[in-house]
Amino acid sequence: TSYRSTMEDPWQKAYDFAVTVARKAGEVIRKAGESEIKVSTKSSTVDLVTKTDERVEKIIIGSLKEEFGEGTHCFIGEESVAKGEPCILTHKPTWIIDPVDGTTNFVHGFPFVAVSIAFAVNKQLEFGVIYSCLEDKMYKARNGKGAYCDDELIQVSDVKDINKSIIISEHGTDRSPEKVKKIFSTMQKILCIPVHGLRGSGTAATNMCLVATGAVEAFFEIGIHCWDIAAGAVIVKEAGGVLLDVDGGPFDLMSRRMVSANNEVIARRIIKEIEIFSAERDDAPIQKK
Structure with a gap:
């Protein structure tokens, strides 16, 4: 129907x-x-x-x-x-x-x-x-x-120069050394581009609002859930921003991976630096105990 x-x-x-x-x-x-x-x-x-x-x-x-x-x-x-x-x-x-x-x-x-x-x-x-x-x-x-x-x-910032951008991200709750290593390696590479700054507010929803208001140029994370980013996705898009997968493909709400940015230029530049690690999809079948 x-x-x-x-x-x-x-x-x-x-x-x-x-x-x-x-x-x-x-x-x-x-x-x-x-x-x-x-x-x-x-x-x-x-x-x-x-x-x-x-x-x-x-x-x-x-x-x-x-x-x-x-x-x-x-x-x-x-x-x-x-x-x-x-x-x-x-x-x-x-x-x-x-x-x-x-x-x-x-x-x-x-x-x-x-x-x-x-x-x-x-x-x-x-x-x-x-x-x-x-x-x-x-x-x-x-x-x-x-x-x-x-x-x-509200609308996203019009910065296209990555050196003049602030990038926001979270570290997630998974503290396994191999994931933490990838997260920090990504942050190090982004910081050395160099960008203006790296931030994290501790909530994906707020991070996306900061992209939408133009306070930061991009937010990316692996390991978030659909409920963290669904509302933010509409807000970023309607504020003139873009949403992509961390591999540069189309945004998928259930994939637990996302880059949201003020424009394609900034998004693609960040994507170059992201070290991807696995996160099980939100819509993966529930394993029977």
Whole structure:
């Protein structure tokens, strides 16, 4: 079945609702950070993160089901996938959600924590909403309609000279020496191009918003998940940026590898330096225990 509605604009309501829900979820995260982080010891913070993650995902998915009717939409969420639900994008209207992107930041009070909500239909991303909740900034974009921070139009930087660029990246959670070695080798090569600087905010969603606003020229990572980057992908594209695989091929939401940049010139220059390592696809079949 095709889910194109005959209405003038079938997804406007869903988009507006996503913005409202993201803000509501962000307030919950902010309050949890203020009240609970201060009193918890480091050993119980892991517990707090899990609780906050689950609570926020429940709020988001619960609100969406209530608004759009149980069973009409599909959901891919970090917490539900962790519990063993499949991570496969079908043609049905699908919400792709990261309730708390930047959980390590959240625990430490490092000021970048985001709620990321994306929506896809017929396997195409329709819109993305990212609420950077400690900064109180709402990033949003709809397919073909531009990207915004709060209500101001945003666009990528026009730098084409790699020497004048800032590149943002993350190190992921896999600390195996061979992967860490490749990550640092890539960073060393990029730093020696030379570029203006290397950064990392600790959240893929925020990193993509920084590309979209022109604060940095590119963000790349291997090992991210679809829920980290789905909303950001729409925002970067609508802000005039490009998305590619780390090998220079087309961007694939499920591949766990991505370069997002202000333009093709910067993207291709970065791709030359990336040492690729393997990451199992998000939509790989679940291995039966």
